[in-house]
Amino acid sequence: MSSAAICGEPYLFHLWFSNGIVTAEVVNAELQTTFAVRDYDLAATLDSGQAFRWQLREGAWEGVIGQRWVRLHQHSAIAAKNDRGARGVAAGGHRVGFGTIEARVARPVSDWRWLETCLQTSVSLPAVLAAFPDDAPMRAAVAACHGLRLLRQDPWECLASFLCSATKQIVQIRQIIALLCERFGEAVAVPHGHMPAFTFPAANRIAALTEADLRTCKLGFRAPHVLAAARQVVSGQLNLDQLATLSTEFARNELVKLSGVGPKIADCVLLFAYGRQDAFPRDVWVNRALRELYFPRRRPTPARLREFARTHFGPFAGFAQQYLFHYIRVHLRPRNGQDHRRRDAIS
């Protein structure tokens, strides 16, 4: 039996050749779909250090989710008019609150929930922002990064990725993960003529490698951590599915048992993969944001800073953390001369 597919709009026709009989069925599978979104800044979201595999190419964001290659393109009414890309800013400086995200894949799909889940397009941002503390730093961060969202990522990919993140710049993390995928992931279907794309290597694939294999991907001292985590997942000693059933505190306790996973990486996984929005990863940037924005020239003790982070930001603390991270990293503190992204606050 063989099959051929002819893509039309909006339906896909599958032709089946079997025992000399040709049958055709119309299935509701498509190569593309459109999400209507409000308060969604796709570029900021995909480029805010929570995921490391999205690449901007010819105005669209390309990535791999699970086994699927995806290209995303955001349209907003204002952006189309003044060519400011997906991050439209209306006259007067207010970001447009609506628009669409067009998604294209390489093989037809009939169910787009996987993408809706990843992008969290059903989340109402105003409800989240309304729960943020009403103070000057949060207002500034929200004004500067309006539309920034949290993604929902695969737990294994998220855990392995952040195990690679220790003492690395984001560009370096991206490079390490790209190497891991090229060398040890599986090729996925891409549009004709497109450069190849790969899955993130599954835990059982990594578990079968050696530390030296991983070091060829420039993991350095992180290699044994990634290897050990993969082997614990394969052995069942770490059950990533079961973590979803635990309280945030218990799940965190399980994660920090892993070599190379401390409170920061554990909270990244809890926030970005398990949707625990009370998790509040504190890295050097967020600590800097907390000190400079909330304790200017006051030098809080680490215990005080920890207590503040734990109590100040409310039920969506993790969301607030992402705003602070993106705000101080992109809008307040360019780190080197080639990064001229500093701009005045949106007035």
Added chain:
DNA sequence: CTCCAGGCGCCTT
């Protein structure tokens, strides 16, 4: 050359 990068683990006060 130096210093630092979405940390962690282990050591010492």
Added chain:
DNA sequence: AAGGCGCATGGA
């Protein structure tokens, strides 16, 4: 509890 240091690697 708080601070120091090594760990690979690459870029400024």
